[in-house]
Amino acid sequence: MSDSSLRLVWIYPDLLSTYGDQGNALVVERRARQRRLDVTRIDVRSDQPIPTSGDIYLIGGGEDRPQRLAAERLGRDGGLPRAVENGAIVFAVCAGYQILGHEFINDLGQRQPGLGLLDVKTVRGEGERCVGDVLGDIDPRLGLPPLTGFENHQGVTYLGPTARPLARVRLGRGNGSGDGTEGAYSDTVFGTYMHGPVLARNPLIADLLLKLALDVNALPPTDDRWYEALRNERIGAAQQPA
Ligand code: GLN
Numbered sequence: 001m002s003d004s005s006l007r008l009v010w011i012y013p014d015l016l017s018t019y020g021d022q023g024n025a026l027v028v029e030r031r032a033r034q035r036r037l038d039v040t041r042i043d044v045r046s047d048q049p050i051p052t053s054g055d056i057y058l059i060g061g062g063e064d065r066p067q068r069l070a071a072e073r074l075g076r077d078g079g080l081p082r083a084v085e086n087g088a089i090v091f092a093v094c095a096g097y098q099i100l101g102h103e104f105i106n107d108l109g110q111r112q113p114g115l116g117l118l119d120v121k122t123v124r125g126e127g128e129r130c131v132g133d134v135l136g137d138i139d140p141r142l143g144l145p146p147l148t149g150f151e152n153h154q155g156v157t158y159l160g161p162t163a164r165p166l167a168r169v170r171l172g173r174g175n176g177s178g179d180g181t182e183g184a185y186s187d188t189v190f191g192t193y194m195h196g197p198v199l200a201r202n203p204l205i206a207d208l209l210l211k212l213a214l215d216v217n218a219l220p221p222t223d224d225r226w227y228e229a230l231r232n233e234r235i236g237a238a239q240q241p242a
Contacts, residue, residue, distance in 0.1 A: 004038060005038040005039065005040045006032055006037055006038065006039045006040070006055050006056070006210070006213060006214070007039075007040050007042060007051070007053060007054045007055045007056075008025060008028055008029060008032075008039055008040065008041045008042065008054070008055065008056050008058070009042045009044060009050070009051060009054035009056070009057045009058070010022065010025040010041065010042070010043045010044065010058050011044055011050065011057055011058065011059045011070075011074070011080070011096070012044065012045065012046045012059070012070050012073070012074075013043050013045065013060075014045045014046055015046050015062055015066040015067075015069055015070045016059055016060040016061060016062040016066060016067070016070050016095055016096055017060040017061075017062070018060070018061055018062045018063060018066075019060070019061050019093075019094070019152065019195040019197075020195065020196075020197050021058075021060030021061055021093050021094075021096075021195060021197050021198075022060065022197070023196075023197030023199070023200050024058050024060070024091070024093070024197045024198060024199040024200070024206075025041060025043075025058050026200075027197065027199040027200050027203060027206045028056060028058070028199060028206045028209060028210065029041055031203060031206045031207055031210060031219075031222070032210055034222045035210070035219050035220050035222070037210070037214075042054065046069065046070060046073050049077055049079055050074070050077050050079030050080050050083070051079065051083075052079050052082045052083045052086065053083070053086075054083055054088055055088060055089065055213040056088070056089045056090075056091070056209050056210075056213050057080060057083060057088055057089065057090045057091070058090075058091050058092070059090070059091075059092035059093065059096030059097075059099065059100075060092075060093050060094075060095070060096055061093045061094030061095045061096060061097075061152075061153075061195060062094075062095040062096075063095075063107075064095075064106060064107035064154075065107045066095070067095040067098065067099065067104070067106065067107070068106040068107055068108070068112060070095070070096075070099060071099045071104075071106075071112055071113070071114060071115075072112075074099060074115060075113065075115065080115060080117070081115055081116075081117060084117055084188070084189060087188065088188065089188045089189075089190075089209050089212045089213050090117065090188065090189045090190065091190045091191075091192075091199075091205075091209055092189075092190065092191045092192075093191075093192055093193070093194065093195060093197075093198060094151075094152070094153055094192075094193050094194075094195065096191070097118075097120075097157070097183065097184075097191030097192060097193065098114065098120075098122040098155050098157065098191075099114045099115060100114060100115055100117045100118040100120070100189060100191050101114045101115075101116070101117075101118050101119075101120035101121055101122055101157065101184075101191070102114055102116050102119070102120065102121045102160075103121055103122070104121075104122035104123075104155055105122065105123060105124040105155065109124075117186075117189050118163050118184050118185075118186055118189055118191055119159065119160035119161065119162040119163040119184075119186060120157050120158065120159050120160060120163050120184050120191065121157070121158050121160070122155040122156065122157045122158075123155070123156050123158070124154060124155060124156070125153075125154050125155060125156040125176050129152070129153065129154050130151050130152070130153050130154075130156075130172070130173035130174075130176045130193070131151065131152045132150070132151060132172055132173075133148070133149075133150055133171065133172060133234070133237065133238035134147070134148065134149050134150065134151050134169055134171060134172030134173070134174060134182065134193070134194060134238070135147070135148055135169070135170045135171040135172065135235060135238045135239070136167035136168055136169040136170055136171075136172070136174060136182045137167055137168050137170065138166060138167045139164055139165060139166060139167065139185075141164075142166075142185075142208065144202070144204050144205060144208065145202075145204060145231075146170075146235065147166070147167045147182065147192075147194065147198075147202055147205075148194075148196070148201050148202065148231060148234045148235055148238060149192070149193070149194025149195060149196045149198045149201055149202070150194065150195045150196050151172055151173060151174070151193045151194065151195065152195065153176070153193055155176070156175065156176035156177050157175040157176065157177060157184070157193075158175070158177050159175070159177075159181060159184050162186055163184040163185070163186050164184065164185055164186065165181035165182065165183065165184060166181075166182055166183030166184055166185050166190060166191070166192055167181070167182040167183060167192075168180050168181060168182065169181075169182050171238055171239065172238075173193075174193060175193065176193075182194070188212055190209075200230075201230070201231065201234060202231075203224065203227050207219055
């Protein structure tokens with residue numbers, strides 16, 4: 001970290017927070033404060049420059065048109081790739097995830113370049129939109145409990161050789177490519193299709209982001225009984241036959 005306060009950057013709330021993904025920023029802030037960590041939240045609108053000195057950057061999902069505008073502006077701005085070069089952590093959801101990859105199909109039906117921060121590529125799914133609850137097993141290397149969330153996307157994402165799947169789905173579509181993968185990560189850059197908001201449903205992922213930002217292996221424990229009750233309810237509901 002550059003100073004004693006952890007800098008949490010929420011990217012483009014005016015374009016990419018359609019599905020309550022702003023809750024992810026609230027959860028990271030809360031999990032940090034529960035550990036008595038000083039955290040500064042910086043909301044960056046799409047007409048403002050992306051600061052390069054952040055520790056954790058969050059990006060949400062969005063409809064196809066705001067996604068195109070956000071990708072154009074992030075590409076022109078260049079701050080997020082510079083922050084990643086400096087070791088920043090990025091956690092992006094759905095449209096944000098697609099923007100981190102090499103390219104996606106925009107609302108005009110054109111192939112649009114992404115930031116190339118993740119070795120993934122998104123095409124337009126030919127089948128039905130992927131909508132519904134998801135339950136998956138997170139890559140064991142990350143040491144996290146099962147992933148739960150809600151997906152709503154038309155894009156289908158394929159992983160290249162340097163991206164690792166974030167999870168393998170037991171239920172739901174995830175990346176939608178038919179290989180059972182969900183999301184992707186590489187070093188400190190993470191992408192997922194999970195809304196929910198995903199960090200409220202999976203608070204230990206928020207803790208992972210904090211640990212990476214602080215470069216520590218563990219954080220002081222928190223009372224997670226409430227989270228666990230919510231998680232178990234969601235996992236139970238997801239497993240009910242429709
Ligand atoms: N517009 C993208 C898609 O449908 C992303 C949707 C989202 O962010 N939920 O694939």
